[in-house]
Amino acid sequence: MKKAYLYIALFFALAFSLGSCSGDYDSIIESDDIITGVPSKVANITSEALPGEIKLKWDIPADSNYYYLQIKYYDFLTEKEITQVTSVYTDSLIIPNTRAKYGDYDFKFQTFNGRHEGGEVISIKARSGIAPITESFVSTKIPLVGSQLSTNAQEPTEGAIANLLDGNSNTFFHTRWSSPQIDLPHFIDIKLTEPLTNFSFYYQNRNGSQVGPENLAILISNDGQNWTQISNLTSGLPSGSKAEYSSEVIRNSTPFSYLRFSITKTFGDKKYFNMAELALYRVVINTYDPEA
Numbered sequence: 001m002k003k004a005y006l007y008i009a010l011f012f013a014l015a016f017s018l019g020s021c022s023g024d025y026d027s028i029i030e031s032d033d034i035i036t037g038v039p040s041k042v043a044n045i046t047s048e049a050l051p052g053e054i055k056l057k058w059d060i061p062a063d064s065n066y067y068y069l070q071i072k073y074y075d076f077l078t079e080k081e082i083t084q085v086t087s088v089y090t091d092s093l094i095i096p097n098t099r100a101k102y103g104d105y106d107f108k109f110q111t112f113n114g115r116h117e118g119g120e121v122i123s124i125k126a127r128s129g130i131a132p133i134t135e136s137f138v139s140t141k142i143p144l145v146g147s148q149l150s151t152n153a154q155e156p157t158e159g160a161i162a163n164l165l166d167g168n169s170n171t172f173f174h175t176r177w178s179s180p181q182i183d184l185p186h187f188i189d190i191k192l193t194e195p196l197t198n199f200s201f202y203y204q205n206r207n208g209s210q211v212g213p214e215n216l217a218i219l220i221s222n223d224g225q226n227w228t229q230i231s232n233l234t235s236g237l238p239s240g241s242k243a244e245y246s247s248e249v250i251r252n253s254t255p256f257s258y259l260r261f262s263i264t265k266t267f268g269d270k271k272y273f274n275m276a277e278l279a280l281y282r283v284v285i286n287t288y289d290p291e292a
Contacts, residue, residue, distance in 0.1 A: 039066035039111040039119040042091075047107075047124065052131030052290065054095040054105060064088055066111035066119065076102040098128035101291045131290040137249060138284040139200060144190065151175065153186040155272070161188065164203075164278040169242055172206040174274040175263075181271045185217070187262040190280065191224065195255035198285055204277040205243045211273050213237055215265035220256035227260060239267045242276065249283050 040061050048055040056071070071084045077097060086093055098105065104125040111119045146162030151173075154161060159174025175186040205212045218231040231250050238245050259280070266273045 037065070037113065039113045039117070040064050041111060041120055041122060042069060042109060045109060045122065045124050047126030049100070049127050049129035050094075051129045052096070052098060054098050054126050054128050055092065056095065056107065056126065057092040058109070060088065060091050065113065067114045068112050070110050070112060070118075072108045072110075073105050076105075095128075098131070099291055100128050100130045103127065133287060133289045135288075136286045138286065139281040140284075142192075142196075142199075142280045142282055144280060148191045148193070150189045150191070151187060153182045153272070159274060164188070164275060167277070169204055169276045170207050172210075172274045172276045173278075174206075175272040177270075177272040184266070184271060185262040185264045186273060187260050188275075188278070189224070190259045190261075192257050192259065195257055196259065196282060197253075197255050198249055198251050198283040199259075200247045200249050200281045200283055201261075202244065202246045202277075202279040202281070203275055204245075205238060205241060206274040206276045207242045210241050210243075210276075211266050211268060211270045212239060212243070212275065213261075213263040213265070213273055214239070214267045215263070217262040217264055218250060219260040219262060220252060221258040221260070222256055224258045227258075249285070251285070 040063060042058040043061060044059040046057050048057070066088055068088065069086045069090070071086070071093060073082055073095070074080075075082045075097075076099065084093060084095075095105070104127060107124050107126060109122040109124070113119075144165055146160075146165060149161045149164065151161050153175040155174040155176045155178060157178060159172050161173045163171040164173045173188075176182050214234075214237060216233045216237060217229055218233070219227040219229045221227045230252055233247075236245075261278075263273050
């Protein structure tokens with residue numbers, strides 16, 4: 001029990017010392033139970049390159065008599081010498097925020113007894129895995145007006161296409177349900193006032209007797225005549241009344257001037273669809289490569 005209290009005192013003293021960056025462990029309470037003499041060494045030190053990290057692992061000897069292990073290395077990002085301290089019960093450590101571009105990291109392992117007397121320093125070199133590229137997104141709603149929208153299947157008795165932009169979930173756009181019906185696909189075309197590359201979109205189903213898209217193909221064009229499909233959504237679209245859908249970012253390598261939402265299948269396999277609201281967003285993708 002006395003030794004258990006000693007380990008607790010050691011832990012808090014080390015935490016305090018490291019937090020103050022002093023590296024002075026003299027504040028640890030000494031006891032008659034403290035083992036003195038040359039501390040045993042850890043063995044079989046290995047490293048594993050992880051994405052933006054290094055995993056260090058070692059074997060604790062069966063006859064271990066050290067109280068803590070100190071690992072020092074130079075951090076290329078902060079340009080500082082870093083000291084990590086682990087207990088005698090720990091056999092691995094993750095070194096975060098490392099970079100493959102810096103090559104070898106030099107780690108120095110040293111065990112200490114209860115009176116902070118260090119043993120032999122063991123040095124190993126290890127490399128980091130490539131730190132992953134991260135992205136951030138900035139979305140801006142594109143202002144649209146009714147004259148920019150068109151369709152191949154407007155229902156003549158109700159549901160004008162401009163209703164998609166009125167901000168009222170109780171109005172709707174409806175493709176042709178009256179005779180003669182028009183076979184799918186039915187589409188909504190948007191003529192853009194400025195070229196677009198990366199984007200996302202939002203829509204809301206009609207309130208009440210809605211017939212929403214179950215499969216939705218996305219096509220682009222620069223002349224409004226020749227179209228290229230860049231995405232095809234065949235799952236995850238909502239079927240409920242007033243249900244909302246927000247797309248993932250849809251990427252394209254080159255700008256385009258026309259966008260088409262082509263409905264190739266509807267819930268209930270109707271030959272028409274309706275929709276309450278539609279919005280389009282320009283997306284700027286900011287990329288950060290930590291290895292650059």
